[in-house]
Structures are given as structure tokens and as C-alpha cells.
Amino acid sequence: MSIRTPLGFVRGLGSAKDGTHHWWMQRVTSVALVPLILWFVISLLSVSRADYEAFQHWLSHPVNAGLMVALLTAMFYHANLGMQVIYEDYVRPESKKFIAVLVTQFVLFLLGAISIVAVLKIALA
């Protein structure tokens, strides 16, 4: 039993000084992903069964490589924002939530880094 008032518990924990940044970036990335995903699906349909040379030729075009890097960046960013909200809604206690958010952030950043390096390696080969 604490003698602190409910207000006393939350005072000072308030604004993390980023306001609606998380919400806004989720929307910004989602708007960016609409055309990027449509481009990606249409492109995949044309190269999915292609041999290595044809795939390499497609990805070595600067526009395709650039769009691919943009897609991967927006996608992994969006994935991280979305997973964070899911953890915040369902994972308790606070410590588990914190670890889940952090681990997911690290893993998604790593996956993004690996895939972008892979794209650049093919594009610049």
C-alpha cells in the first residue's frame, strides 16, 4: 500500500516528447507502401520464375534497385511500428513488453540491413 496518489505515480512519466510521431510514421510508411507493394508484386510476377541472369539484369537497373531499397526500408520500418503496437496492447508485465519491443526492433533492423546489402550487392555487381 502506497501513500502516493494516483496522480503522483504518473507525474513525470508523461510526454516522451514525440507526441504523435509513432502514429504519423505508421501512416507515412503505409502510404508509401501502397505503390511500392503494387510495383513489387507486378515485378515479382515477371521475374519470379526467371533464371539468375534475368533476375540479376532486372535488379541491376538503378530504378528497380532504388525502388527495392525504398520498399525494404519502408516495409521493415512499418513492420517495427506495427509489432510495437501489438506488444503494447497484449504483452504484460512492462518488463516483458520492453524486451519484446527491443528484440523485435533489433531483429527487424538486422533483416532490413541484410536484405538491403543483398540488393546493393546484386545491383552493383
Add this chain to the structure above:
Amino acid sequence: MSANKRPLSPFMIGPYYKPQMTSILSITHRATGAGLVVGTLLLVYWLASAALGPEAYKHAQTVLGSMLGQLFMFLWTWALFYHLANGVRHLFWDAGRGFELDEATKSGWWVVWSSIILTFLCWLIAAP
């Protein structure tokens, strides 16, 4: 009463509420989102294999072309189109449009059918 003892309204999915178009589509949006995150592993694997050279790429094509690989890709395609279509629905809501119950139900059916049709269309085109 301290904040953690206050009664909360129950979760939308469960025994307390009748399943509704809006709640089912809402939880499906999250489920497909989480599923797509897991699915990015396939994308990273495919790109990394391509970066390793022709032999690794060929091997990845064989793995992804297997029955299990194709099943995952098919489900991933549907999850992608569902999340895309429902995401656009969310963007309309963010703009303050389509909040009436009949509109939300109608746009929900649009999401369901467009995701199914686009998935089958893709696989018809991709079929050898």
C-alpha cells in the same frame, strides 16, 4: 480505487461480444500484419540467396517452389493483399471518411473480396 483494479471492457474477440464484421476484420488486420513480418524471412532468404550467386539462387528457387514453399507464398500473398486493402480502408478512416456502420461493413466486404480476387489473379498469372 487504484487504476489497475478498475473494471475494463472485455477484449473484442471472446465470449462477451457477438462476432462482428468490424471486429473480425480488425483482428485479422493485426494477424496478417504479424504474419507478414514472419513472411519477410522468406523475402530476406530469397534476396540473400540471390546475392550469394547463381547456385544459391537456384537452391532458393527450388525451396520456394516446393509444395510447402508454394503454400507459404500463397498464404503470404493473401495476407499481403488483405493488409494492403484493409490498410487503405484505415487510411480513409484516418481522413474521417466511412465511419457509418453500413459504410464500414460495406468497405469490409470490399477488403475481403478484393484480397481473395487479387490473390487468385496473381497465382493464375504466376502459374507456369
